[in-house]
Amino acid sequence: MKIGVVGGTGDIGEGMALRLSTMHDVFIGSREEQKATALCEVCAAALGERGMSCSLEGASNQQAVDEGDIVVIALPFKHVAATIRSLSGFENKIVISPVNPIERSTYFYYAPPPEGSAALFIKGLMPESATVCAAFNNIAANRWKMLDEVLDYSVAVCCDEADAKRQVMDLVDSISELRAFDAGPLASASLVESVTPLLLNIARYSGMKDVGIRFV
Numbered sequence: 001m002k003i004g005v006v007g008g009t010g011d012i013g014e015g016m017a018l019r020l021s022t023m024h025d026v027f028i029g030s031r032e033e034q035k036a037t038a039l040c041e042v043c044a045a046a047l048g049e050r051g052m053s054c055s056l057e058g059a060s061n062q063q064a065v066d067e068g069d070i071v072v073i074a075l076p077f078k079h080v081a082a083t084i085r086s087l088s089g090f091e092n093k094i095v096i097s098p099v100n101p102i103e104r105s106t107y108f109y110y111a112p113p114p115e116g117s118a119a120l121f122i123k124g125l126m127p128e129s130a131t132v133c134a135a136f137n138n139i140a141a142n143r144w145k146m147l148d149e150v151l152d153y154s155v156a157v158c159c160d161e162a163d164a165k166r167q168v169m170d171l172v173d174s175i176s177e178l179r180a181f182d183a184g185p186l187a188s189a190s191l192v193e194s195v196t197p198l199l200l201n202i203a204r205y206s207g208m209k210d211v212g213i214r215f216v
Contacts, residue, residue: 001171004068005029006061006075006083009039012098013074015144016136018043019151019175021054028056029064036060050147062087070094070171077101077118081125090130094164097122097189098136100196108197108204112190119158119189133159133168134189135180138196140210151176153212156183156192181215 001024005013008028017026021043028043030036037058047054057067065071066089075083077099099118103111115121119134126132135157143151155172157180159165165182172180183192195213203211 001025002027002067002069004059004064004066004071006064006071006073006087007079008064008072008074009035010074010076011141012136012144013072014039014043015141016072016074016098017056018047018054018145018147020171021056022047022052023174025055025067026057027059027064027067029059029061031061033058033060033063046147062089065089065093068093070096070167072096073099073122075099077113080118080122084122084125091127092129093131094167095122095126095130095132096136096168097132097134098139100137100193102197102200108200110190110194110197112193116187117190117193119186119193123186131159131161131164132186133157133164134183134186134192135168135172137189137192138199138213139178140199140212143210143212151178152214153178154215155180157181158183158186158189158192160186179215 003024004027006029009030028036040056040058097119101118113121123132169180199211
């Protein structure tokens with residue numbers, strides 16, 4: 001499978017690329033293609049040191065969309081609208097949103113757009129034939145990049161189209177020890193996104209790191 005990561009040079013994008021590129025063809029997208037290419041070299045070296053081969057290619061964000069069967073929007077929420085509006089070619093793609101609209105004062109809090117969630121906001125920016133799924137929202141960026149550690153979180157997946165949801169859940173289940181759970185339609189994505197500031201607050205006030213969720 002070909003996976004394009006828009007905003008792939010950020011922490012989450014880099015971590016997802018590291019984990020996914022051992023099984024899939026991954027295109028790391030960036031506004032600066034040279035930056036993406038340099039990151040690919042770093043990622044390939046890190047994987048090579050562990051005896052793992054990978055398929056990674058640095059790209060522009062537009063190329064990441066063009067090449068990907070699945071496109072991951074690995075961007076801070078504040079950059080989502082401008083970036084997506086500068087791109088084309090999302091028709092008939094599965095688009096994964098791990099985006100959480102979060103603000104911070106003396107604590108972290110959920111700050112969704114008028115649409116109700118980042119996932120629904122992204123859906124509104126997409127052509128009708130694109131299918132948006134919310135997934136990977138509650139995984140700490142640092143944990144993605146810790147290649148010597150197991151990822152054993154539960155991952156809630158929200159989507160309106162059954163086949164696309166199944167493909168995304170299968171992708172989740174292929175990564176380390178992640179386990180996908182069907183969390184309902186895209187309209188329920190706000191419930192999933194709003195858990196992330198809770199996890200950040202628990203980590204901050206309880207002296208913990210990289211807090212995640214696990215359903216048992």
